Amino acid sequence: MPMLKDPSRKYRKFPAMNLPNRQWPARTLDVAPRWLSTDLRDGNQSLPDPMTFEEKKVYFRKLCDLGFKEIEVSFPSASQIDFDFTRFAVETAPDDVYIQVLSPCRPELIKRTIESLKGAKKAIVHIYLATSDCFRNVVFGLSKEESLELATSCAKLVRSLTKDDPEMAATEWLFEFSPETFSDTNPDYVLEVCEAVKQAWSPTEEQPIIFNLPATVEMSTPNTYADQIEYFSTRISNRETVCISLHPHNDRGCAVAAAELGQLAGADRIEGCLFGNGERTGNVDLVTLALNLYTQGIYPNLDFSDINSVIDIVEKSNKIPVHPRAPYGGQLVVCAFSGSHQDAIKKGFKQHEESKSEIWEMPYLPLDPQDIGRTYEAIIRVNSQSGKGGASWIILRNLELDLPRGLQIAFSRVVQQETENVQRELHNDEIIQLFRSQYHVYETPKKEDVELVDYTQLNASKNSRVLEVILSVKGATVESKGEGNGPISAFTDALRKAFGCNLVVKKYQEHSLGKDSDSKAVSYIECGVTGPSGVVQDIWGVGIHEDVSQASFLSLISVINSAIEKKILT
Ligand SMILES: CC(=O)SCCNC(=O)CCNC(=O)[C@H](O)C(C)(C)COP(=O)(O)OP(=O)(O)OC[C@H]1O[C@@H](n2cnc3c(N)ncnc32)[C@H](O)[C@@H]1OP(=O)(O)O
Numbered sequence: 338m339p340m341l342k343d344p345s346r347k348y349r350k351f352p353a354m355n356l357p358n359r360q361w362p363a364r365t366l367d368v369a370p371r372w373l374s375t376d377l378r379d380g381n382q383s384l385p386d387p388m389t390f391e392e393k394k395v396y397f398r399k400l401c402d403l404g405f406k407e408i409e410v411s412f413p414s415a416s417q418i419d420f421d422f423t424r425f426a427v428e429t430a431p432d433d434v435y436i437q438v439l440s441p442c443r444p445e446l447i448k449r450t451i452e453s454l455k456g457a458k459k460a461i462v463h464i465y466l467a468t469s470d471c472f473r474n475v476v477f478g479l480s481k482e483e484s485l486e487l488a489t490s491c492a493k494l495v496r497s498l499t500k501d502d503p504e505m506a507a508t509e510w511l512f513e514f515s516p517e518t519f520s521d522t523n524p525d526y527v528l529e530v531c532e533a534v535k536q537a538w539s540p541t542e543e544q545p546i547i548f549n550l551p552a553t554v555e556m557s558t559p560n561t562y563a564d565q566i567e568y569f570s571t572r573i574s575n576r577e578t579v580c581i582s583l584h585p586h587n588d589r590g591c592a593v594a595a596a597e598l599g600q601l602a603g604a605d606r607i608e609g610c611l612f613g614n615g616e617r618t619g620n621v622d623l624v625t626l627a628l629n630l631y632t633q634g635i636y637p638n639l640d641f642s643d644i645n646s647v648i649d650i651v652e653k654s655n656k657i658p659v660h661p662r663a664p665y666g667g668q669l670v671v672c673a674f675s676g677s678h679q680d681a682i683k684k685g686f687k688q689h690e691e692s693k694s695e696i697w698e699m700p701y702l703p704l705d706p707q708d709i710g711r712t713y714e715a716i717i718r719v720n721s722q723s724g725k726g727g728a729s730w731i732i733l734r735n736l737e738l739d740l741p742r743g744l745q746i747a748f749s750r751v752v753q754q755e756t757e758n759v760q761r762e763l764h765n766d767e768i769i770q771l772f773r774s775q776y777h778v779y780e781t782p783k784k785e786d787v788e789l790v791d792y793t794q795l796n797a798s799k800n801s802r803v804l805e806v807i808l809s810v811k812g813a814t815v816e817s818k819g820e821g822n823g824p825i826s827a828f829t830d831a832l833r834k835a836f837g838c839n840l841v842v843k844k845y846q847e848h849s850l851g852k853d854s855d856s857k858a859v860s861y862i863e864c865g866v867t868g869p870s871g872v873v874q875d876i877w878g879v880g881i882h883e884d885v886s887q888a889s890f891l892s893l894i895s896v897i898n899s900a901i902e903k904k905i906l907t
């Protein structure tokens with residue numbers, strides 16, 4: 338059935354909140370929230386293949402290593418594996434980690450759930466009951482009063498089995514209630530239910546009750562969710578005894594925005610999953626939220642310094658790949674293929690390194706990839722959309738050769754042609770090989786190349802040099818003597834005589850390679866080469882050697898080899 342031309346016949350627009358004096362738009366995010374990972378519950382329950390016990394163990398340990406202090410580990414009444422894993426978590430959790438478990442408002446399931454927590458150091462019993470008209474009428478067949486009574490009686494039951502039970506006194510008990518479908522519930526009714534639940538639990542400032550306010554299905558724009566949170570946060574009584582927790586889902590693709598605006602609106606805590614796993618389109622992505630804070634200069638209290646290890650566990654446990662363009666963790670998010678981006682990033686890195694500034698101001702890169710354990714190598718990749726900056730970046734990062742602008746342009750044309758030949762991305766090793774081949778910068782020279790065998794420098798006078806040069810040309814020894822006002826001009830003269838050509842040096846640049854005693858010199862030279870046929874071509878050459886003069890001679894040899902390859906010289 339095609340899309341309706343008038344969808345309002347089938348879909349209702351979500352009503353806006355009437356909150357004229359909303360305060361959240363004027364606020365900023367300045368602190369990290371309390372985080373709750375529900376990867377092992379909401380994330381796990383939504384998987385086609387739920388995690389194995391072993392996978393849950395690995396995931397749980399990673400969550401603890403990342404710094405989570407509240408982890409929803411299971412729905413214990415769902416299965417023996419969930420119950421048993423809860424026992425594992427109870428027995429192995431670090432002392433400062435709260436183990437959270439979920440139960441519906443069904444007394445027999447609540448009892449089973451609390452049984453799974455026996456002996457826990459710190460535990461959060463989380464019960465939920467949908468409160469929207471739709472769920473109350475369609476799923477439960479309960480009136481508003483009956484739903485409120487069910488939630489309240491279950492809160493009392495949890496209390497009687499936990500903090501009021503002397504045999505359970507060894508555990509620090511926290512209590513969480515989720516009015517499931519909060520974001521689709523009448524704001525005043527949800528307050529009424531929560532007030533009754535709060536009275537039944539009797540929280541304190543030291544141990545506040547957690548009201549987890551889910552956008553169980555994301556149905557509105559993020560600003561409406563923020564309004565709902567501010568409305569609740571400013572009207573719940575004894576606010577100091579309440580922790581407001583967010584649990585956004587991503588059905589409209591706005592979970593991160595909803596979570597951030599919900600924090601502005603007064604929330605203290607956020608429940609979500611790493612890289613946005615979870616029911617349907619997922620829970621809110623905690624990695625994005627945390628690193629969004631980090632790139633604003635706020636430490637998130639979660640440590641993603643080795644994000645690749647997180648991606649590895651998330652992908653293996655969920656059997657779902659992290660999207661290549663997932664913020665911060667996607668394989669493509671630090672990659673620039675397009676020429677103007679590459680040019681800007683290359684210039685940005687040069688400026689950043691020269692300025693020695695700590696502040697990260699990098700074109701197109703909001704986060705320094707190294708902060709999350711990613712290398713710079715993957716930042717720039719080359720395809721037919723790339724420009725001179727891409728290839729020269731790869732040569733710089735891999736060979737430490739800082740190519741002159743003219744050589745960058747010349748080499749980018751070689752690379753461009755190759756990307757069009759192969760019609761795909763060129764990998765770093767292919768670009769490096771292309772450079773070595775194009776400019777005869779080999780570890781071991783090709784046998785058909787002209788080689789410099791030896792040279793002797795005679796100082797004819799103060800401003801004149803004479804060079805006696807010995808070359809290997811197609812395996813034969815060729816000797817030539819050149820004269821000039823310096824080593825380069827004398828060597829150029831020797832080459833002119835050896836190859837019967839005109840060789841005019843147009844550009845020359847050099848720099849050192851490496852920083853310690855065995856550093857080398859690299860020379861770049863552009864020459865106008867005129868062969869016997871009279872054809873003139875500007876050719877770049879590159880030479881690397883411990884001795885700076887010999888490096889420049891080798892760059893001239895590189896020009897000659899290119900001229901022979903181009904059949905300008907024979
Ligand atoms: C938004 C969320 O993600 S909430 C979490 C959802 N997660 C899960 O459900 C995963 C684990 N669940 C399970 O393993 C099973 O549902 C169990 C074991 C808990 C219960 O199984 P069953 O007894 O077969 O019930 P079933 O799965 O059909 O659940 C629906 C029943 O629970 C009731 N129910 C659903 N949610 C709630 C709730 N929050 N409080 C009380 N009752 C509820 C429904 O009204 C229905 O009752 P009915 O059968 O009398 O009509």
Ligand SMILES: CC(C)C(=O)C(=O)O
Pocket residue numbers: 379439465515517518549551552553554584586
């Ligand atoms: C149980 C609640 C918190 C939930 O998962 C949801 O509403 O999405």
